[in-house]
Amino acid sequence: MKNSSAGIVGLGYWGPNVLRNLIDVDSFKDIYCYDVKQSQLEKNKKRYLSINPVKKYNDILSNDNINCVFICTPPQTHYKLARDALLHGKNVLIEKPMTVNVEEAEELIKISKKRSLKLMVGHTFEYSPAVEKIKEVIEKGILGDIYFISMTRINLGIHRKDVSVIWDLATHDLSILFRLINEMPHRISAVSNSFIKKGLKDVAFINLKYRSGTIVNINVSWLSPKKIRETIIVGSKKMLIYDDTKSDEKIKIFDKGVDVLKDPASFGEYQLTYRTGDIMSPVLEATEPLNIEISHFIDCVNDNLEPKTDGYCGLRVVKAVEAAERSSERDGEVIIVND
């Protein structure tokens, strides 16, 4: 693939990470960069000598040598930039969230299909060794049926100016959730509020219910005094805790369960006994998820494969966020989600 080049749009917060990994995987002839702020381009040019800053996005679109475009701009701009790139015949990797509404996401999928171009969404967590391991544990049936999942992603951090905490943080949990349970929840409700800046939700409690009965709670906030990144998964056989703030023991699998026994003394009354067992914390690879993600995108382009986090993955996260946003604007009303 050293025959073709890459274009990257947006070198603000996340873009430089993508750029660093693009340089690192070393699969492109040249890397062209664009940002609306000239200062961002200069700053990155200083650090990474080999890159080629361009004056306008069109310089990337019109460059026939560029076959891959990486979009790392604010969410509102994703659709327009990605659409233009697809229409110029580029394969596209868009940062999460894919778009800010369902229509845009569907449109991008349609165009990419028509043109046989790769459209991938940067759901980085889906490439992390921890989430991969949890997926494997669930698929092997180790946890049994999934009863419920509780996800917490709170901290005192960057207050985004452009999108709510649901679009910013809950998208991570939703993409992880949909990787683990390959199905859309049926009902979504959310309660949230904007305490710091009017109209910009900075805390949200989201409830999801699946047709299977599985229920999920997602708790996100930018205002918490303590950084928590915890997912608790309770299954019929075992339980799992995934704590992403830990360097060791990110995942713990608990051999505990509940049995329903007949209590002979009480003429048919049931009695619950709780088995507790060993706790196991599997070792995880230390590879950077973003590196895996970018390599995977390049592989998909080169070998004509469907990306793991393709447009449909992006779409269902957008769909769920849209439902959660709508619910929270209606003060918690349940939104029915169509598959």
Added chain:
Amino acid sequence: MKNSSAGIVGLGYWGPNVLRNLIDVDSFKDIYCYDVKQSQLEKNKKRYLSINPVKKYNDILSNDNINCVFICTPPQTHYKLARDALLHGKNVLIEKPMTVNVEEAEELIKISKKRSLKLMVGHTFEYSPAVEKIKEVIEKGILGDIYFISMTRINLGIHRKDVSVIWDLATHDLSILFRLINEMPHRISAVSNSFIKKGLKDVAFINLKYRSGTIVNINVSWLSPKKIRETIIVGSKKMLIYDDTKSDEKIKIFDKGVDVLKDPASFGEYQLTYRTGDIMSPVLEATEPLNIEISHFIDCVNDNLEPKTDGYCGLRVVKAVEAAERSSERDGEVIIVND
């Protein structure tokens, strides 16, 4: 008060704790005990020689020397037993939840008022030094306006046979919440399910919204691999974490906040800066909350005072649980709560 005696009904799980503290405070001439299971009476008589087991509840009701009755039976029986006691002129302390529906709770309040008898609910956490300290911190304005509260009470423990996890565990959080914010939430919704025994909810995610905009999330379950007893309170000035599983540092107050600044370079755009500051963990007394609670009840009876956790406190918890139960049966529909 050594002139009168006490009666206690129900010596199953919680009753013996009440009994032990009753003996300990040593304010009654005699303690009469009743339980439907003869074996429970015998077991306790063995341990506490001084108690007087009786054959039927009526032996307590008809004993004119008894002026206080402690009801520690399953929730469904609370109303009938408390009503009978009040009608026989006894002051009554009922274990939480006060009753299993609003009508029963209102009826008990009415009777107690009419007869000028004390009616108290055993919301033990409201007597704990930790909750008292948090109340004090909030009242002094140290946290500022309360933005949101996140409460988690999960573990792998006793699966109740009679009431759901909402009636069993969330009542604790609701009673704490109503102590801290002396007001009813306006909207309540809940998603829950019964995984182990049909019809008996064993996990629930409850969202509450106040008219003031404050939002609250309560997460309860009997099926979690990890015991968590955590309340995170985020205010406009400071934040607080209350971790009841800790022996030290149960409460931490975080001097962190968020400021909204004008960014002069960006012509009116706002910019958020985060102040972080010292963390303080106040020392707490080691007194057993149940002991404080029982002493308080006796003081109220002797000095004709209104109990801190009176019938109205019990009622509003029942009202909130009823709403949460109704919402979860309607798959998360928002229930509007009247004050």
Added chain:
Amino acid sequence: MKNSSAGIVGLGYWGPNVLRNLIDVDSFKDIYCYDVKQSQLEKNKKRYLSINPVKKYNDILSNDNINCVFICTPPQTHYKLARDALLHGKNVLIEKPMTVNVEEAEELIKISKKRSLKLMVGHTFEYSPAVEKIKEVIEKGILGDIYFISMTRINLGIHRKDVSVIWDLATHDLSILFRLINEMPHRISAVSNSFIKKGLKDVAFINLKYRSGTIVNINVSWLSPKKIRETIIVGSKKMLIYDDTKSDEKIKIFDKGVDVLKDPASFGEYQLTYRTGDIMSPVLEATEPLNIEISHFIDCVNDNLEPKTDGYCGLRVVKAVEAAERSSERDGEVIIVND
């Protein structure tokens, strides 16, 4: 064994726990109790109706129906009380430390052997499921060769009046250590000091070295702001951490190791690579160690077996403490220990 009775001396801090378990195992016809303080006897009689307080120790010694004596008095009195009991033909269980010097311990062993009586020391930790599990893990060779052990037992707690923190706390670690490595260390040194009460060491750092090369550090104090009960065992194959303050995950086994590789590029220089692997936390039984200990003593008496923590176990702990005390009085001088 319900044919014979038990005597217990000393109902201060630890004695009541022994008494409670003695009542619980229910293997004796009667239990006779003695304490120099009449008040202690009365307090316990109130709680445990069935016990028989006696006026003087001789009432126990001269009672032919008593075949087992449990000594729970301050360490300085152990020798005299145990000697008298043995000379009156009683089997004896002495609380740790067995005696306050080597001569006394050796003398008690001699008498017990001569008279074919059981002499056991209450090294309770050696009966705990956690220590038993660690012993099993080491014996199966799971850790490989033991490189070093680091033991910390510090807290802000009861300041003993009679013995130093080495006699009080380090005896626990030494008894655990000698259970795990069935061999005496060759060299012992200790640095300590008495900060609160002159002559009463309240902090000590003890170093032990085995002939095999294994080294051990024991850190004990009554003055630490944080309660730590941690043992880190590093072996050639795996590592283990035992944290006795935890209710879950008391033991963790770390599949990590170090390999020595030849580095071909550097002409014979070695290079170390570190394998990291899964972490496993085995489930442990919840039985109270003291209950297991007392049952074991009774079994030994009934079935004429040698106790697991016999006089020799007690002796070697006393020997090690004596060496540590001597070293710390000589400001850290190394003491050579004879087997």
Added chain:
Amino acid sequence: MKNSSAGIVGLGYWGPNVLRNLIDVDSFKDIYCYDVKQSQLEKNKKRYLSINPVKKYNDILSNDNINCVFICTPPQTHYKLARDALLHGKNVLIEKPMTVNVEEAEELIKISKKRSLKLMVGHTFEYSPAVEKIKEVIEKGILGDIYFISMTRINLGIHRKDVSVIWDLATHDLSILFRLINEMPHRISAVSNSFIKKGLKDVAFINLKYRSGTIVNINVSWLSPKKIRETIIVGSKKMLIYDDTKSDEKIKIFDKGVDVLKDPASFGEYQLTYRTGDIMSPVLEATEPLNIEISHFIDCVNDNLEPKTDGYCGLRVVKAVEAAERSSERDGEVIIVND
């Protein structure tokens, strides 16, 4: 100072960090770099375009425009490189440990004094906001008299090829200790062993005793399954725990203490009561210590000030390590240290 230039020797593990900060503080006209391995120079040149690699150390020594030399090579080479630099009239910052024996350290101090050149040692921890804060807390008398200090620095990490774990890790603790207690300990003993590579100690337990009675334990290892960076300081008034692995709450100050009371009931016997109080965790600045250190060195050179971590600071750490090494080679024999 932009009139003169800097030289840096050694771009292996630590050197690039020094280089990055040197570029960052931007106080030198040019930065000249030397490393025995050409590949290290090339790698860094790629990353930092502005630097000037040189062919031999002498190119730095003979460059009259260079007035500061930063030595980041293996410890054994420090003396020779620093001596040459001083003799060529350069101010010198040497990485820790300053030298590998006392004579070398003393010689460097002598030369620097004679030539009025700055000689500073890179004890980076002494520039960390955490250690600065602890120093301040102690100097204000908040902890009272220092009773004892327990320092643990263990992990499973890089196994150095050239120096023992004492030279590698304990130097950090010793430099922190000597910053906190401005005095040499009187007696040092150490027990250690080399489990992975013969002759290269990979675990050590070091005991130090001060003339004042203060005792210190330092526990270092490259073989531990868990990363611990903990210093516990117990004073007569308060206690402090410094946990360097934490991002929040690195320092906690415990308002706990011990009182000696007369027990009236026991005719002059003392009784200890423990006060527990609030716990405070002061906020710390987030500045990188190495940046502060390098800026400080430049200030000292420019304003002719004595560096905070001057040659004498370096010397006393070398002296203490030498004593610990000697003790551990004599199997724990106590070494008397002269001031």
